Amino acid sequence: MDKKVVLISGASRGIGAAIAMHLASLGYKVIGTARSEFKFDKPSDNLIPLKLDITCRESIKNCAAKLKEQNLLPDILINNAGITSDQLFLRMKDDEWDNVLATNLTGTFNLTKAFIKNMIKNRYGRIINISSISGLMGNPGQVNYSSAKAGLSGFTKSLAKEVGSRNITVNSVAPGFIETDMTSFLDEDSKNTTIKDIPINRLGSSEDVSELVAFLAGDESHYIT
Numbered sequence: 001m002d003k004k005v006v007l008i009s010g011a012s013r014g015i016g017a018a019i020a021m022h023l024a025s026l027g028y029k030v031i032g033t034a035r036s037e038f039k040f041d042k043p044s045d046n047l048i049p050l051k052l053d054i055t056c057r058e059s060i061k062n063c064a065a066k067l068k069e070q071n072l073l074p075d076i077l078i079n080n081a082g083i084t085s086d087q088l089f090l091r092m093k094d095d096e097w098d099n100v101l102a103t104n105l106t107g108t109f110n111l112t113k114a115f116i117k118n119m120i121k122n123r124y125g126r127i128i129n130i131s132s133i134s135g136l137m138g139n140p141g142q143v144n145y146s147s148a149k150a151g152l153s154g155f156t157k158s159l160a161k162e163v164g165s166r167n168i169t170v171n172s173v174a175p176g177f178i179e180t181d182m183t184s185f186l187d188e189d190s191k192n193t194t195i196k197d198i199p200i201n202r203l204g205s206s207e208d209v210s211e212l213v214a215f216l217a218g219d220e221s222h223y224i225t
Contacts, residue, residue, distance in 0.1 A: 006217065007031045007067075007074035009054050009111060010081030012038035014180035015130060018206030019078060019213050020047060026214060031072065033063075033081070048072075054081055054107035064114045073118045076126040076217045079108040082148075086141045097144045104148035108155060116163070125168035126217050129156050130209075133176045149174070160225045169225035171216050178204040 006023050010016040011032025017040065020032040024046035032040065033052035040047045053059045067073050082104045085096040108129060119125025134142050135149025153172055160170035177194050195201055215221055 003027060003029055004075040004217075005029045005031065005072050006076040006078065007033065007111075007115065008078035008080055009033045009052070009107065010130075011040075011049070012036075015175070015178060015206045015209050016078075016080040017041065019080065019210040022207070022210040022214055023217065028076070028217070029072070031067070031074065035081075054111055055102045057110055060110050060114045068118075074115055075119065075122070075124060076128070077111060077115050077119075078128045078130065078213065078217075079111055079152075080130040081107055082130070082132075082145075084142070084145050086145070088141055089143045092144065100144040101148050101151075104145065105151045105155070108152060112159070116168070119168050120163065120166050123167045125163070125166075126221075127159070127168065127170045128213055128216050129170075129172045130213075131156075131172045131174040133174050136174055164225050167222075169216070169221065171221075171225060173209065173212055173216070175204055175209050178206060178209060180206060 006028045008016055008020050008030065011020040012034035016032065020030045021040060021042055024030045024044045027046070029046055031048045031050055033050045033054070035051070035053050037051050038049050040049060050063070052063055064073070083100055085100050087093070087096055112127060116125065116127070129152050131152045132145070132149045134146045135153055138146045156170050156172040163170065176198065191203065195203065216224065
């Protein structure tokens with residue numbers, strides 16, 4: 001495999017960290033971003049932690065310029081960063097809506113806009129958006145989060161039709177309940193109720209998601225978009 005460059009947002013923990021470390025172990029050069037300074041649990045020459053606010057377009061512009069100088073513009077972009085601010089709709093504050101949409105949906109727009117031109121120029125690219133089952137079926141208390149993730153589905157499908165002829169695939173992965181910090185609020189009763197609806201009878205792991213993302217990032221998935 002040519003040493004492809006990956007940029008993944010929200011890489012400091014959970015699913016993002018698992019994806020970053022898995023891809024690095026497969027030989028990819030992985031730039032992982034987060035809003036604050038961080039280090040990977042398993043340092044590697046293939047892992048580059050980077051502080052980046054994906055809601056700030058000026059910050060992304062500066063980042064892209066630096067990566068271009070270092071010949072590290074990504075061939076593969078994984079839009080993973082996401083936040084929750086759960087609240088029943090009648091109690092939801094404006095900033096709880098705005099902040100979730102700004103990170104989970106507009107942040108994906110910002111990053112993709114910054115890096116897709118180079119993919120088009122090279123006639124090669126992989127864009128993988130990490131969505132959620134909440135965007136497909138909804139969830140009480142998550143009107144903001146579910147709306148953002150549903151929007152990500154439309155974003156993925158439309159962009160895939162625009163850039164497919166340039167050998168760029170665009171895919172969305174919508175995990176169900178994965179054991180991460182974001183699902184740690186579930187008590188045992190809620191977990192057991194959830195597990196009853198899962199055919200495999202367990203919650204998913206970050207590693208389960210990272211294996212699928214690795215497939216979509218590779219050349220084997222060139223006809224899937």
